[in-house]
Amino acid sequence: xxxxIEIFMKHRSMRxxxxxxxxxxxxxxxxxLSTIKRILVIRQHDQLGDFLLSTPxxxxxxxxxxxxxxxxxxxxxxxxxxxxxxxxNDLLFLxxxxxxxxxxxxxxxxxxxxxxxxxxxVLNTVSHSLSSDILAAxxxxxxxxxxxxxxFPGCKRNFLYNLAAPYDPAPxxxxxxxxxxxxxxxxxxxxPSENMTITPLEAAWATQWLNEHTNxxxxxxxxxxxxxxxxxxxxxxxxxxxxxxxFYETYGIxxxxxxxxxxxxxxxxxxxxLSFQPIELTNVNLRQFAAVISRLPFFLCNDTGVLHVAAxxxxxxxxxxxxxxxxxxxxxxxxxxxxxxxxxTVASVKVDNVIERITKIMDIKSK
Numbered sequence: 001x002x003x004x005i006e007i008f009m010k011h012r013s014m015r016x017x018x019x020x021x022x023x024x025x026x027x028x029x030x031x032x033l034s035t036i037k038r039i040l041v042i043r044q045h046d047q048l049g050d051f052l053l054s055t056p057x058x059x060x061x062x063x064x065x066x067x068x069x070x071x072x073x074x075x076x077x078x079x080x081x082x083x084x085x086x087x088x089n090d091l092l093f094l095x096x097x098x099x100x101x102x103x104x105x106x107x108x109x110x111x112x113x114x115x116x117x118x119x120x121x122v123l124n125t126v127s128h129s130l131s132s133d134i135l136a137a138x139x140x141x142x143x144x145x146x147x148x149x150x151x152f153p154g155c156k157r158n159f160l161y162n163l164a165a166p167y168d169p170a171p172x173x174x175x176x177x178x179x180x181x182x183x184x185x186x187x188x189x190x191x192p193s194e195n196m197t198i199t200p201l202e203a204a205w206a207t208q209w210l211n212e213h214t215n216x217x218x219x220x221x222x223x224x225x226x227x228x229x230x231x232x233x234x235x236x237x238x239x240x241x242x243x244x245x246x247f248y249e250t251y252g253i254x255x256x257x258x259x260x261x262x263x264x265x266x267x268x269x270x271x272x273x274l275s276f277q278p279i280e281l282t283n284v285n286l287r288q289f290a291a292v293i294s295r296l297p298f299f300l301c302n303d304t305g306v307l308h309v310a311a312x313x314x315x316x317x318x319x320x321x322x323x324x325x326x327x328x329x330x331x332x333x334x335x336x337x338x339x340x341x342x343x344x345t346v347a348s349v350k351v352d353n354v355i356e357r358i359t360k361i362m363d364i365k366s367k
Contacts, residue, residue, distance in 0.1 A: 015154040022159040023144065028185050031143060031163065036118040039068050040139050042132045043123045044075045044094060048305035050126050051078040052194040052312050054178040057123060058087035060189035061182065071112065073135060076100070080286040081309060086197040113139050122146035122161070125177045133160040147181050173328050193333040196312035198291050206291035213279050221279065222247065223256045223296045223315070226270055227263040228304035235302055235320045235346050237266060241273035242351045243300070243358070248276045251364055256281055256296065258289065298362055302346065303329065311336050318357055322346030337361055
């Protein structure tokens with residue numbers, strides 16, 4: 001529903017709206033950060049990985065404003081990874097389709113949105129959502145901050161912002177692009193890694209789950225997710241099987257494997273080619289998945305949303321990339337590694353390259 005409204009609005013009367021609703025442009029020198037007590041961050045219309053790549057902004061804000069009330073507005077399909085985030089106080093969300101809306105939901109959203117904010121930040125990096133800008137204006141802040149980039153057709157600037165962060169045209173990692181927006185006000189963090197907060201109860205559940213599914217407390221378990229929503233991002237399943245068999249047969253390392261609801265056939269194909277019985281992590285929700293993965297010493301996967309969930313949970317990993325630019329999309333941090341196919345296809349990644357890289361990352365010694 002929101003997408004249809006946006007498309008209609010973007011093609012009708014945007015120039016008129018700019019003339020009527022344009023905010024006076026300010027500079028960082030015109031702002032007094034010491035008076036900012038309530039902050040709203042808006043990040044919607046995103047895939048899971050895109051959203052998680054924006055979470056370093058939440059860390060930067062909390063470090064700069066340790067006592068501020070920080071709220072996050074996102075879409076319902078990213079609320080699972082946003083919920084319980086240690087850097088925010090409140091979570092607002094929009095549903096994905098019209099039939100999910102209710103009068104009670106609308107009243108609650110409106111009440112929270114109109115509670116009053118000193119600063120509203122729109123993280124318009126991967127895309128620019130008109131509904132995000134409108135929601136920012138409805139939050140009634142003194143300052144609306146966003147990127148000067150991705151101007152709507154027919155407009156001279158992003159007119160609903162009174163603070164427009166400069167856009168650096170040079171290639172840059174997506175987490176750094178998000179941070180560039182708040183850096184305009186001198187807000188930054190030394191840790192640009194993605195974040196998903198696992199609660200103590202979730203961690204305890206994951207520990208219990210692993211205890212029930214492993215042979216002994218000392219058994220070494222690595223994780224694998226062989227799927228990806230985009231077929232061109234999937235490494236051939238027989239190569240994953242070859243890697244898993246090598247580490248099991250050579251070092252006695254057992255593997256936990258997981259796949260999505262639409263990837264059951266992929267899981268079956270993988271298991272047929274394994275020389276051992278893997279641990280299967282299926283039929284769990286996203287937070288339970290993240291909690292279990294966070295207890296593992298290593299995770300292997302393709303370039304997909306699960307990659308960013310594992311990174312946000314803090315698990316050391318190796319990801320296999322095809323056409324996507326590693327320098328912009330691989331999770332930031334020394335624990336997170338990637339191999340990219342030389343010709344831009346994930347299929348060109350060799351089994352020996354993956355085995356060698358995992359052995360080096362984990363400093364694995366022969367039995």
